[in-house]
Amino acid sequence: MMSSKFSFRKIKDLPKDSGLTHKKAILLEKMGKLDEAIESYKISAEEGNVKSQYTLGKIYLSKKQYHEAERWYSMAFKNGYEDAAYDLGNMYYDLDGYEYALYWYEKVAMEGNVKAQNNLGVIHYKLGDYVRSEKWLKLAADDNLGSACFNLGLLYLNFGKEEEAIESFKKGSVLLCEDCKYNLAVLYNKNDNEKNALSIYKQLYRSGHPKGCYNMGLIMEMKDDESEAERYYLKSCKSDFMKSQYRLAYLYDRQDKTEDAIEYYEKGIEHDYSLSKFRLANLCNRENEIEKAKMYYDLAANDMVEAKNNLAGLYFEEKNYEKAIKNYDEAIVDGCKVAIENIGDLYDQTGDIEKAISYYQRNSTIVSCQIKLGDIFRRIDNIEEAIIWYEKAFENNDTYSAYALGLIYEELKDFEKSKKYFTAAVENNHVNSRIHLGRIYYNEGNFEEAKKMFEVTANENNIYSQHMLGLLYETKFNDYTNAKYWYEKSKEQGCIESIYNLGQLSLKLDQIEESEKYFLEGIKQEDKNCEYMLAYIYYEKSKKMFKNLSEVHYENSEDIYNSLSDLKVNKDERLIAPFEEIKEEEEEEYIPQYILEIDEDLENEFEPIEKEMKIEY
Secondary structure (H helix, E strand, O other): OOOOOOOHHHHHHOOOOHHHHHHHHHHHHHOOOHHHHHHHHHHHHHOOOHHHHHHHHHHHHHOOOHHHHHHHHHHHHHOOOHHHHHHHHHHHHHOOOHHHHHHHHHHHHOOOOHHHHHHHHHHHHHOOOHHHHHHHHHHHHHOOOHHHHHHHHHHHHHOOOHHHHHHHHHHHHHOOOHHHHHHHHHHHHHOOOHHHHHHHHHHHHHHOOHHHHHHHHHHHHHOOOHHHHHHHHHHHHOOOOHHHHHHHHHHHHHOOOHHHHHHHHHHHHHOOOHHHHHHHHHHHHHOOOHHHHHHHHHHHOOOOHHHHHHHHHHHHHOOOHHHHHHHHHHHHHOOOHHHHHHHHHHHHHOOOHHHHHHHHHHOOOOHHHHHHHHHHHHHOOOHHHHHHHHHHHHHOOOHHHHHHHHHHHHHOOOHHHHHHHHHHHHHOOOHHHHHHHHHHHHHHOOHHHHHHHHHHHHOOOOHHHHHHHHHHHHHOOOOHHHHHHHHHHHHHOOOHHHHHHHHHHHHHOOOHHHHHHHHHHHHHOOOHHHHHHHHHHHHHHHHHHHHHHHHOOOOOHHHHHHHOOOOOOOOOOOOOOOOOOOOOOOOOOOOOOOOOOOOOOHHHOOOOOOOOOOOOO
16 A cells, blocks of 8 residues: 555645735735734745835834834845835934934945935935035936935035026926925025016916915015915915915905905914914904904914013003003013003003103103103103103104193293294194294294294184284284284184274274174173273264264253363274194093004015925835
């Protein structure tokens, strides 16, 4: 009987099909049974299946079990799987193990792997070996790898070789490397080659490059082409680029498209962009949505001192002085000069004059604080100190301070100094200084200059100026037509002195009926001067009537006429109207200074060159 060669033992010892085990592992992995899959991959790998070895390397890398990953990748590489060496290089690069990364990249770079050549160039650059960096990047660039062209351009820029950098970026642009295009556009724009910059930015617009679209939007905004700026910002916003979201929101804000502005400010806020928080808070403040404004100012306050100042301002207006002071103090610590003045105003409003003075003095180079110090010291009758601060503001060309100094010296009867300051204020069209200066010139007998001052303010409907012009024309220039014109203007506003002077002027001109009419008008206002002069007119009329009667010997008319004496009345007396300035508009309720505008020079807002070299994975 022949012996059989078949046995179960022999089946068990037969070599297994590692390909089938690998496929089983793939199936288990797809089913989510990773642990079982790993065991199958290991069986297959131990049997020499290079794909299983490589796959185990990938799995352990994803699990951050780097020693295991290296073990299996190394095994795969030894068995001819070159990608394993490349992946090991990437693993060590990500772990900042550059020396190990170099070792593995070189394994495949020498065999012509352009991505590994690029990555070697990047690592040598990071390690400061620029010669080797250029060597490897050139090899990869010559093999038409766009990222290598980009990295080589950055290397050249680092050494000030801008022309070589531009050439490298140009080559990368032809290879459709978006980063090369972007850097090329930035360089063209920086070098005032706007035509080429715009051309490339338009290409980047078509591909939706967020920074490229943003920069193009800035260029359009600077050209005041808001519709084009909007188009480019919108494209950039599709990539959720926060700076474009902010600029688009601010564009809509300025166009009073409130809902759109809010939408894009909120998108920027989702990225924690401080300017979006700040501008949205300003918008809410303008719309009187105070609680929302406070919320957004509070969100921006950690990054923007302006937001902290504005938040304090809202509390100030609510008379929540404790919170206002807290926020102002924090803003001051961060260097906000506006907050120093605002907290000074707060203490001034609440009657704490000493603290107000101390804060204003901390801002003593700012004109508004100099004025406020002058006002406070004048208010508390410390005239010498008031003069010091008004002088400082006057030296900074402040018109109000010139006027205030004119008033002080006028009260002190120092008319030469008073004229100096009123004249300075008049040169800056301060109308009430004209009225004061006109009065001083009149009292000095400088009637021509007085007339010049009063003519302007009389046309501004100032009663005193109109009356004084009438007086000047009558008594100093004998121009009775103009005198009557200006007296009448003042009379229309109820000036009793003008009514009296009109009566006297009419009397002087023997216009008795006119004179009587004016004095009667004055009597209606219960003016005794007019009543006195009207009585005189009636007396003279009565005397004349008795004279006429006496000439015909009517009863005892002759005796009466002879008994009537001549009245001594000053027909040349002229009245001066009470001094009155032009009334300024009533002061609105105090509002603290809000910082609504911040320095945003668009020239400085462009996204710069991309400076980070690119690794290929």
